[in-house]
Amino acid sequence: MKRTIKDIDVKGKKVLLRLDFNVPMNTKTGHITDKTRIMESLATINYLCEQGSKVIICSHLGRPNGARDDKYSLAPVASELQKLVKSKVTFATDTVGEDAKSKIKAMDDGEIVVLENLRFDAREEENDEGFSKELASLADIYVNDAFGTCHRKHASTYGVARLLPNAIGFLISKELKVISRILSNPDRPLVAVLGGAKIKDKIPVIENLLDKADTILIGGGMAYTFLKAEGGKVGKSLVDEEKIDMVKSFLEKSKNSRAELVLPVDNVCNVDFDSKLKPKKFASMAIGDEYMGLDIGPKTIKLFKSYIKRAGTVVWNGPMGVFENPLYARGTNKIAKYVAKSKGFSFVGGGDSASAVVKSGYGKMIDHLSTGGGASLALLEGKSLPGVDVISEVQEEDKLSKNE
Ligand code: AMP
Numbered sequence: 001m002k003r004t005i006k007d008i009d010v011k012g013k014k015v016l017l018r019l020d021f022n023v024p025m026n027t028k029t030g031h032i033t034d035k036t037r038i039m040e041s042l043a044t045i046n047y048l049c050e051q052g053s054k055v056i057i058c059s060h061l062g063r064p065n066g067a068r069d070d071k072y073s074l075a076p077v078a079s080e081l082q083k084l085v086k087s088k089v090t091f092a093t094d095t096v097g098e099d100a101k102s103k104i105k106a107m108d109d110g111e112i113v114v115l116e117n118l119r120f121d122a123r124e125e126e127n128d129e130g131f132s133k134e135l136a137s138l139a140d141i142y143v144n145d146a147f148g149t150c151h152r153k154h155a156s157t158y159g160v161a162r163l164l165p166n167a168i169g170f171l172i173s174k175e176l177k178v179i180s181r182i183l184s185n186p187d188r189p190l191v192a193v194l195g196g197a198k199i200k201d202k203i204p205v206i207e208n209l210l211d212k213a214d215t216i217l218i219g220g221g222m223a224y225t226f227l228k229a230e231g232g233k234v235g236k237s238l239v240d241e242e243k244i245d246m247v248k249s250f251l252e253k254s255k256n257s258r259a260e261l262v263l264p265v266d267n268v269c270n271v272d273f274d275s276k277l278k279p280k281k282f283a284s285m286a287i288g289d290e291y292m293g294l295d296i297g298p299k300t301i302k303l304f305k306s307y308i309k310r311a312g313t314v315v316w317n318g319p320m321g322v323f324e325n326p327l328y329a330r331g332t333n334k335i336a337k338y339v340a341k342s343k344g345f346s347f348v349g350g351g352d353s354a355s356a357v358v359k360s361g362y363g364k365m366i367d368h369l370s371t372g373g374g375a376s377l378a379l380l381e382g383k384s385l386p387g388v389d390v391i392s393e394v395q396e397e398d399k400l401s402k403n404e
Pocket of ligand 1 (some may be wrong): 022195197198238319320
């Protein structure tokens with residue numbers, strides 16, 4: 001078990017808290033369009049403030065490519081945070097420079113300083129030792145609660161953690177518990193719904209789930225590589241030719257695995273992505289030469305629904321079609337609804353499926369909406385996360401020193 005903030009004494013200590021404040025923002029006005037990530041960090045922030053820690057928050061925002069770029073400043077996030085917490089919030093205009101140091105020096109217990117965007121310094125993504133040391137010099141304890149970046153080995157997620165006593169926050173702790181339960185002891189049947197376009201990202205997940213899940217429903221662009229590997233006619237649909245042989249051997253392997261692999265039986269198609277023609281439906285193995293599959297069809301929606309309805313646990317990652325276009329969003333929206341309404345435990349990986357579920361209005365009905373797309377996929381693949389690996393295991397001494 002990894003050490004959490006409840007296992008260590010944080011009273012009066014300077015805590016460097018790595019959060020995921022990479023919020024969607026209108027970079028012209030600084031208006032935050034979705035505050036979910038800030039809201040989800042509040043439990044850890046408030047706990048530390050109530051314990052009397054000096055809370056030094058650091059995060060990245062966007063892709064400023066290692067140089068200062070004011071449109072990616074965390075200043076608007078710090079202002080927003082001040083509206084949501086009782087503690088005083090101060091913003092430092094740099095990360096490890098003079099402003100950060102003097103503002104940290106002036107802090108009282110229970111106060112917060114938000115540092116400027118970590119990625120304004122190229123050394124962050126390089127996991128540079130010097131930068132890690134400078135970050136470590138700001139605090140007594142390091143806490144990571146940025147689940148969305150735990151799969152990255154950066155200075156603020158990895159390097160600095162090796163230099164200070166460390167722990168994870170409530171958000172990461174919950175994510176780990178939920179995914180570990182899904183992989184080790186789920187309520188059955190365990191149904192995984194996988195979609196999206198990048199087959200190479202999802203293959204390791206399918207592979208890991210073959211002996212863990214009871215059913216794997218495959219939709220989205222990646223389904224066409226599977227259908228082609230099975231000898232189907234897929235027209236101009238997205239196919240990863242290089243992966244065909246791999247997928248063939250994989251389909252073979254799945255015959256002896258626990259999980260049944262279920263592919264779409266019909267598809268909503270068109271001649272290209274933005275054609276003005278009316279979409280046409282084709283059976284999966286017989287898509288017209290000039291057509292490409294852009295969404296799962298009504299028979300597939302019904303078929304997938306029947307599995308999701310019976311699930312004890314349902315895990316969803318990746319859209320069922322080109323859902324950005326309303327003409328091909330039906331499959332994704334219906335799956336969002338069925339996953340949300342499922343009586344079983346529902347888990348939705350981050351990214352497109354999470355935003356589809358929120359957009360469809362069913363977000364609140366999902367038992368666990370993961371805050372990290374890449375990180376949750378890595379865990380579902382059976383990989384560990386560098387940002388979690390580096391955190392110490394909970395030890396007897398932790399409990400003793402906390403009770404002193
Ligand atoms: P991924 O990042 O691999 O989860 O893929 C997400 C993307 O897959 C979305 O932008 C969708 O538009 C795209 N996608 C889903 N279904 C299809 C499809 N049938 N053909 C092409 N792209 C698709």
